[in-house]
Amino acid sequence: MSEQFTGGEAAAASQALSNKLFSITTISQICHEANRALCEATGDHSQQPWTFAEEWQRESAIKGVQFAIDNPDAPDSATHDSWMADKLADGWTYGPVKDANAKTHPCLVPFDQLPPDQQAKDPLFRNIVRALAPYL
Secondary structure, eight states, X not given: OOOXXXXXXXXXXXXXXXXXSOOHHHHHHHHHHHHHHHHHHXXXXXXOOGGGSOHHHHHHHHHHXXXXXXXXXXXXXXXXXXXXXXXXXXXXXXXXXXXXXXXXXXXXXXXXXXXXXXXXXXXXXXXXXXXXXXXX
16 A cells, blocks of 8 residues: 655655755766866867766866855855865876876966956856755
């Protein structure tokens, strides 16, 4: 015999299910794919799909999502600063070309020194997290 819910119980059960649609990893994957699409739109075809991305790239996205969840009112520059601090702590340095083996990256500069197409990544990332975090 199936359990019957009253209208209120059914709505509460439905709400509980809908609030658990995503994990931090899933949101990170969505952010990664949006970033990849933005890169491709600006001529950078070097980004791999999430399933083929290096582990350090996936971990970076997960850290970025966690930062955005923990700091929902942080400005775009703070999101970039957090990403940059993680990179520097992991031994990355500024370099004119992104090179994972040499751990160089051209975006290891203050946010206001980034070109507009690079600055656009931070609000894109943050707004995806803001839209999906209620469903964690």
